[in-house]
Every structure is written in structure tokens, then in C-alpha cells.
Amino acid sequence: EPEVTQTPSHQVTQMGQEVILRCVPISNHLYFYWYRQILGQKVEFLVSFYNNEISEKSEIFDDQFSVERPDGSNFTLKIRSTKLEDSAMYFCASSRTEQSSYEQYFGPGTRLTVT
Amino acid sequence: DQQVKQNSPSLSVQEGRISILNCDYTNSMFDYFLWYKKYPAEGPTFLISISSIKDKNEDGRFTVFLNKSAKHLSLHIVPSQPGDSAVYFCAASALFQGAQKLVFGQGTRLTINP
Numbered sequence: 341e342p343e344v345t346q347t348p349s350h351q352v353t354q355m356g357q358e359v360i361l362r363c364v365p366i367s368n369h370l371y372f373y374w375y376r377q378i379l380g381q382k383v384e385f386l387v388s389f390y391n392n393e394i395s396e397k398s399e400i401f402d403d404q405f406s407v408e409r410p411d412g413s414n415f416t417l418k419i420r421s422t423k424l425e426d427s428a429m430y431f432c433a434s435s436r437t438e439q440s441s442y443e444q445y446f447g448p449g450t451r452l453t454v455t
Numbered sequence: 456d457q458q459v460k461q462n463s464p465s466l467s468v469q470e471g472r473i474s475i476l477n478c479d480y481t482n483s484m485f486d487y488f489l490w491y492k493k494y495p496a497e498g499p500t501f502l503i504s505i506s507s508i509k510d511k512n513e514d515g516r517f518t519v520f521l522n523k524s525a526k527h528l529s530l531h532i533v534p535s536q537p538g539d540s541a542v543y544f545c546a547a548s549a550l551f552q553g554a555q556k557l558v559f560g561q562g563t564r565l566t567i568n569p
Contacts, residue, residue, distance in 0.1 A: 344498070346498075371555060373555070373556070375557075382559050382560070382561055382562075383499065383544065383546075383557075383559040384559075385556035385557060385558070388555045388556060390555075395555060396555055396556055398556070431498050431499070433498075435555075442487060442504075442548070442550055443489060443501045443504055444489075444501070444557060445501055446491075446498035446499045446500070446501075447498050448496075448497050448498045449496075449497070449498050
């Protein structure tokens with residue numbers, strides 16, 4: 341069964357450093373998303389991406405964040421200058437847009453630890 | 456942001472019995488609802504969804520009920536099995552308003568006792 345994959349599973353970085361989190365969405369999906377979950381808190385939406393551009397973003401997704409689909413398979417989240425409060429699980433998700441197929445399928449997540 | 460609320464942080468059910476997980480929402484613009492299951496160190500796994508034009512959707516042991524007037528939905532698992540032990544998240548979207556984001560509840564930890 342097709343699945344969303346994410347790398348790395350765990351990333352440790354120092355405050356102020358740039359990180360890139362990578363995702364390979366399900367191949368016939370057209371919408372891509374990033375969510376995050378800070379320990380003990382809700383899963384929160386960051387950004388959605390369709391047709392090579394951002395279609396929606398949350399207040400969390402400020403100028404320090406960017407997304408890119410550099411080729412036909414990868415979808416990346418870049419954090420330019422990490423802060424301690426960026427420590428969280430980051431989940432990538434994807435969905436189709438055909439009728440009755442709006443469910444979003446999540447990857448296993450990348451645990452980002454900023455020290 | 457409390458648009459989607461799961462008021463029970465945990466639930467314990469005997470194997471073979473029915474598990475009922477509840478979810479309330481406040482935003483009347485939500486028109487699509489989903490349930491996800493999450494094991495530790497894994498991403499949320501999609502279980503079942505329901506559009507606001509329906510009041511029930513069934514898939515095997517899982518049934519979701521939607522009461523739009525009460526802004527309430529529930530997930531029924533019958534019969535409950537030990538492998539169902541996980542955290543369950545309710546999520547909602549204002550799909551037909553053009554929003555794709557999912558708004559999640561806090562989750563309910565379900566424990567199935569043998």
C-alpha cells in the first residue's frame with residue numbers, strides 16, 4: 341500500500357541553524373501539507389501546497405519557514421534559523437482531490453530537537 | 456484555538472465491548488470530519504471520514520455519527536480489540552469553503568483491556 345515517507349526520523353540541530361525536513365508524498369496525490377505537534381499539544385496545521393505554490397498557511401508559518409517541491413517526488417520544509425520553540429514532531433501529509441478522496445495521509449514524522 | 460474539542464483525555468474499555476469516542480466542534484463552517492488513530496512514534500493513520508451531508512458512515516468495525524445541530528460527532532468501535540489501543544484524534548475541515556487544513560482535537564487515549 342502506498343505511504344508517505346519522511347526523512348530523517350530524528351534531527352538534532354543548534355539554535356540558529358537551518359534545517360530541511362524531507363517528505364515523499366504518495367505518488368498520485370496532488371495536495372501536500374506540513375503539520376507539527378509540540379510535545380503534549382495538538383497537531384497543528386502549518387501549510388498546504390498545490391500546483392507548485394502555497395495554497396494556505398497558518399500564523400505559525402512565518403518568514404522563517406518555506407516549502408518546496410524540488411522535483412516530481414520530494415516535498416521539503418525548510419526552517420531558516422531554528423528556535424528552541426521549533427522543537428516538535430513535524431508531519432508531512434498528502435491527499436488527492438478526486439471526489440470522496442479528500443482524506444489526508446500522514447507520514448511517520450520527523451522529530452526535530454533544537455538545542 | 457478550541458474549535459475542535461475532545462473532552463475525554465482517556466478511555467478504558469473491555470475487549471469485545473463497544474468503544475465510543477466523542478468530539479465537539481464550534482465552527483459551523485466545518486463540513487468534513489475525520490478520525491485518525493495514532494500509535495507512539497508514528498504519524499496519524501486515517502480511519503474514517505464523514506461529510507456534513509451525511510449523519511452516519513460505516514466501515515467494518517468503525518462507525519462515525521454526526522449530529523450537526525449539536526455540533527457533535529462520535530466514533531464507535533465494535534467489537535473493541537487490543538490492537539485498537541492508541542490515541543484517537545478527531546479532525547475537521549471547511550472543505551467546501553476552499554480550506555484544506557485539518558483542525559485537530561486534543562486526542563483521546565483508548566486502552567482496550569483483555
